[in-house]
Amino acid sequence: DSGVTQTPKHLITATGQRVTLRCSPRSGDLSVYWYQQSLDQGLQFLIQYYNGEERAKGNILERFSAQQFPDLHSELNLSSLELGDSALYFCASSSAGFRDIQYFGAGTRLSVL
Amino acid sequence: GQQVMQIPQYQHVQEGEDFTTYCNSSTTLSNIQWYKQRPGGHPVFLIQLVKSGEVKKQKRLTFQFGEAKKNSSLHITATQTTDVGTYFCAGGTGGSYIPTFGRGTSLIVHP
Numbered sequence: 312d313s314g315v316t317q318t319p320k321h322l323i324t325a326t327g328q329r330v331t332l333r334c335s336p337r338s339g340d341l342s343v344y345w346y347q348q349s350l351d352q353g354l355q356f357l358i359q360y361y362n363g364e365e366r367a368k369g370n371i372l373e374r375f376s377a378q379q380f381p382d383l384h385s386e387l388n389l390s391s392l393e394l395g396d397s398a399l400y401f402c403a404s405s406s407a408g409f410r411d412i413q414y415f416g417a418g419t420r421l422s423v424l
Numbered sequence: 425g426q427q428v429m430q431i432p433q434y435q436h437v438q439e440g441e442d443f444t445t446y447c448n449s450s451t452t453l454s455n456i457q458w459y460k461q462r463p464g465g466h467p468v469f470l471i472q473l474v475k476s477g478e479v480k481k482q483k484r485l486t487f488q489f490g491e492a493k494k495n496s497s498l499h500i501t502a503t504q505t506t507d508v509g510t511y512f513c514a515g516g517t518g519g520s521y522i523p524t525f526g527r528g529t530s531l532i533v534h535p
Binding site: 313344346353354355356359367368369401403410412413414415416417418 | 457525
Protein backbone atom coordinates (compact mmCIF):
# COMPACT_ATOMS: atom_id res chain seq x y z
CA ASP A 312 0.00 0.00 0.00
CA SER A 313 1.57 3.27 -1.17
CA GLY A 314 -0.49 5.44 1.17
CA VAL A 315 -1.98 7.35 -1.77
CA THR A 316 -5.74 6.94 -2.07
CA GLN A 317 -7.63 7.43 -5.30
CA THR A 318 -11.37 7.30 -5.76
CA PRO A 319 -13.28 6.00 -7.53
CA LYS A 320 -11.48 2.88 -8.77
CA HIS A 321 -13.65 2.64 -11.87
CA LEU A 322 -15.78 5.18 -13.66
CA ILE A 323 -18.03 4.56 -16.64
CA THR A 324 -19.63 7.53 -18.30
CA ALA A 325 -20.83 8.84 -21.64
CA THR A 326 -19.31 11.24 -24.12
CA GLY A 327 -19.90 14.87 -23.30
CA GLN A 328 -20.13 14.25 -19.58
CA ARG A 329 -17.98 15.63 -16.76
CA VAL A 330 -16.30 13.61 -14.02
CA THR A 331 -14.16 14.33 -10.98
CA LEU A 332 -11.34 12.11 -9.82
CA ARG A 333 -10.08 12.43 -6.28
CA CYS A 334 -6.68 11.84 -4.73
CA SER A 335 -5.49 11.89 -1.14
CA PRO A 336 -1.70 12.03 -0.89
CA ARG A 337 0.48 10.23 1.62
CA SER A 338 0.52 11.84 5.02
CA GLY A 339 3.06 14.65 5.01
CA ASP A 340 3.49 14.83 1.23
CA LEU A 341 3.00 18.31 -0.22
CA SER A 342 3.22 17.50 -3.93
CA VAL A 343 0.54 15.82 -5.98
CA TYR A 344 0.98 14.73 -9.59
CA TRP A 345 -1.61 13.56 -12.09
CA TYR A 346 -0.81 11.16 -14.91
CA GLN A 347 -2.79 9.64 -17.74
CA GLN A 348 -1.88 6.15 -18.90
CA SER A 349 -3.26 4.74 -22.11
CA LEU A 350 -2.09 1.80 -24.19
CA ASP A 351 -0.73 3.87 -27.04
CA GLN A 352 0.64 6.85 -25.12
CA GLY A 353 2.35 5.37 -22.09
CA LEU A 354 2.46 7.38 -18.88
CA GLN A 355 1.76 11.04 -19.62
CA PHE A 356 2.35 13.72 -17.00
CA LEU A 357 -0.63 16.05 -16.74
CA ILE A 358 -0.07 18.47 -13.88
CA GLN A 359 1.64 18.95 -10.52
CA TYR A 360 0.53 20.84 -7.44
CA TYR A 361 2.71 21.76 -4.52
CA ASN A 362 1.13 22.87 -1.26
CA GLY A 363 -1.98 24.13 -2.99
CA GLU A 364 -0.36 25.86 -5.94
CA GLU A 365 0.13 24.69 -9.49
CA ARG A 366 3.83 24.02 -10.05
CA ALA A 367 4.13 22.35 -13.44
CA LYS A 368 1.89 21.61 -16.36
CA GLY A 369 2.39 18.84 -18.85
CA ASN A 370 0.18 17.53 -21.61
CA ILE A 371 -3.08 18.51 -20.00
CA LEU A 372 -6.00 19.34 -22.26
CA GLU A 373 -7.97 22.55 -21.78
CA ARG A 374 -11.02 20.40 -21.02
CA PHE A 375 -9.18 19.09 -17.96
CA SER A 376 -8.49 21.02 -14.80
CA ALA A 377 -7.18 20.23 -11.36
CA GLN A 378 -6.80 21.76 -7.96
CA GLN A 379 -5.25 21.00 -4.62
CA PHE A 380 -7.17 21.90 -1.51
CA PRO A 381 -5.91 23.21 1.86
CA ASP A 382 -6.00 19.69 3.29
CA LEU A 383 -3.72 18.73 0.35
CA HIS A 384 -6.12 16.36 -1.36
CA SER A 385 -6.46 16.97 -5.06
CA GLU A 386 -9.18 16.66 -7.66
CA LEU A 387 -8.86 16.22 -11.41
CA ASN A 388 -11.88 17.42 -13.36
CA LEU A 389 -12.45 16.08 -16.86
CA SER A 390 -15.19 17.70 -18.92
CA SER A 391 -16.76 17.31 -22.36
CA LEU A 392 -15.45 13.78 -22.31
CA GLU A 393 -14.49 12.05 -25.53
CA LEU A 394 -13.94 8.39 -26.32
CA GLY A 395 -10.19 9.03 -26.43
CA ASP A 396 -10.18 10.13 -22.80
CA SER A 397 -10.70 6.53 -21.74
CA ALA A 398 -7.57 5.64 -19.80
CA LEU A 399 -6.10 4.95 -16.41
CA TYR A 400 -5.56 8.10 -14.38
CA PHE A 401 -2.91 7.92 -11.69
CA CYS A 402 -2.23 10.29 -8.89
CA ALA A 403 1.18 10.30 -7.23
CA SER A 404 2.53 12.21 -4.28
CA SER A 405 5.98 13.15 -3.05
CA SER A 406 7.31 15.09 -0.12
CA ALA A 407 8.34 18.07 -2.24
CA GLY A 408 9.58 18.04 -5.81
CA PHE A 409 10.00 15.62 -8.66
CA ARG A 410 13.42 14.51 -7.51
CA ASP A 411 11.76 12.94 -4.52
CA ILE A 412 10.31 9.48 -4.72
CA GLN A 413 6.82 9.50 -6.20
CA TYR A 414 4.29 7.20 -4.60
CA PHE A 415 1.49 6.23 -6.94
CA GLY A 416 -2.11 5.48 -6.09
CA ALA A 417 -3.95 2.49 -7.51
CA GLY A 418 -5.47 4.63 -10.24
CA THR A 419 -8.93 5.38 -11.56
CA ARG A 420 -9.96 3.54 -14.70
CA LEU A 421 -12.16 5.80 -16.80
CA SER A 422 -14.27 4.34 -19.56
CA VAL A 423 -16.07 6.78 -21.84
CA LEU A 424 -18.78 5.11 -23.90
CA GLY B 425 11.20 19.63 -25.41
CA GLN B 426 12.90 16.91 -23.48
CA GLN B 427 12.34 13.39 -24.77
CA VAL B 428 13.12 10.12 -23.08
CA MET B 429 13.24 7.09 -25.33
CA GLN B 430 13.10 3.62 -23.89
CA ILE B 431 13.91 0.40 -25.69
CA PRO B 432 12.87 -2.25 -26.30
CA GLN B 433 9.11 -1.83 -26.02
CA TYR B 434 8.63 -5.53 -25.28
CA GLN B 435 11.00 -8.31 -24.28
CA HIS B 436 10.19 -11.98 -24.02
CA VAL B 437 12.68 -14.11 -22.11
CA GLN B 438 12.85 -17.63 -20.76
CA GLU B 439 13.04 -17.81 -16.99
CA GLY B 440 16.68 -17.68 -16.01
CA GLU B 441 17.78 -15.50 -18.92
CA ASP B 442 19.05 -11.97 -18.42
CA PHE B 443 17.14 -8.82 -19.39
CA THR B 444 18.20 -5.26 -20.11
CA THR B 445 16.19 -2.13 -20.85
CA TYR B 446 17.72 1.12 -22.03
CA CYS B 447 16.68 4.69 -21.52
CA ASN B 448 18.04 7.54 -23.66
CA SER B 449 17.43 11.24 -23.23
CA SER B 450 17.74 14.01 -25.78
CA THR B 451 19.11 16.30 -23.07
CA THR B 452 21.39 15.97 -20.08
CA LEU B 453 19.52 14.76 -17.04
CA SER B 454 19.94 15.84 -13.45
CA ASN B 455 18.56 12.57 -12.19
CA ILE B 456 16.78 9.45 -13.37
CA GLN B 457 14.31 7.26 -11.59
CA TRP B 458 13.17 3.74 -12.39
CA TYR B 459 9.71 2.37 -11.67
CA LYS B 460 8.11 -1.04 -12.05
CA GLN B 461 4.45 -1.58 -12.84
CA ARG B 462 3.05 -5.07 -12.45
CA PRO B 463 0.15 -6.06 -14.74
CA GLY B 464 -2.99 -4.41 -13.40
CA GLY B 465 -0.99 -2.45 -10.85
CA HIS B 466 0.49 0.98 -10.39
CA PRO B 467 4.07 2.19 -10.85
CA VAL B 468 6.30 1.48 -7.87
CA PHE B 469 9.56 3.32 -7.33
CA LEU B 470 12.69 1.18 -7.64
CA ILE B 471 15.66 3.52 -7.53
CA GLN B 472 17.03 6.98 -8.29
CA LEU B 473 20.43 7.76 -9.85
CA VAL B 474 21.93 11.24 -9.72
CA LYS B 475 25.69 10.96 -10.30
CA SER B 476 27.49 10.57 -13.60
CA GLY B 477 28.54 6.94 -14.10
CA GLU B 478 26.63 5.81 -11.02
CA VAL B 479 25.91 2.09 -10.63
CA LYS B 480 23.50 0.75 -8.06
CA LYS B 481 22.45 -2.82 -7.34
CA GLN B 482 19.36 -4.29 -5.79
CA LYS B 483 19.73 -8.07 -5.56
CA ARG B 484 19.50 -9.24 -9.21
CA LEU B 485 18.84 -5.72 -10.56
CA THR B 486 21.68 -3.43 -11.68
CA PHE B 487 21.05 0.19 -12.58
CA GLN B 488 23.52 2.40 -14.42
CA PHE B 489 23.60 6.11 -15.21
CA GLY B 490 25.75 7.07 -18.16
CA GLU B 491 28.86 9.22 -17.90
CA ALA B 492 27.19 11.97 -19.91
CA LYS B 493 23.99 11.64 -17.86
CA LYS B 494 21.95 11.16 -21.02
CA ASN B 495 21.31 7.45 -20.78
CA SER B 496 20.58 4.77 -18.25
CA SER B 497 20.02 1.05 -18.15
CA LEU B 498 18.39 -1.55 -15.97
CA HIS B 499 19.77 -5.08 -16.10
CA ILE B 500 18.11 -8.07 -14.46
CA THR B 501 20.19 -11.19 -13.99
CA ALA B 502 18.53 -14.61 -14.14
CA THR B 503 14.94 -13.41 -14.55
CA GLN B 504 12.15 -14.93 -12.51
CA THR B 505 8.41 -14.95 -13.17
CA THR B 506 8.05 -12.37 -10.41
CA ASP B 507 10.00 -9.91 -12.59
CA VAL B 508 7.09 -9.69 -15.04
CA GLY B 509 5.88 -6.13 -15.53
CA THR B 510 6.62 -2.88 -17.27
CA TYR B 511 9.76 -1.00 -16.32
CA PHE B 512 9.72 2.78 -16.73
CA CYS B 513 12.50 5.29 -16.52
CA ALA B 514 11.72 8.90 -15.65
CA GLY B 515 14.21 11.68 -16.25
CA GLY B 516 14.42 15.14 -14.79
CA THR B 517 16.40 18.18 -15.82
CA GLY B 518 17.79 20.88 -13.62
CA GLY B 519 15.55 23.60 -14.92
CA SER B 520 12.27 21.76 -15.13
CA TYR B 521 9.89 20.26 -12.66
CA ILE B 522 8.19 18.22 -15.34
CA PRO B 523 9.03 14.52 -15.06
CA THR B 524 9.45 12.82 -18.41
CA PHE B 525 8.69 9.14 -18.48
CA GLY B 526 9.88 6.71 -21.10
CA ARG B 527 7.21 4.59 -22.79
CA GLY B 528 8.31 1.61 -20.72
CA THR B 529 9.62 -1.86 -21.48
CA SER B 530 7.24 -4.72 -20.86
CA LEU B 531 9.04 -7.83 -19.65
CA ILE B 532 7.38 -11.17 -20.23
CA VAL B 533 9.04 -14.14 -18.56
CA HIS B 534 8.20 -17.61 -19.82
CA PRO B 535 8.56 -20.41 -17.24
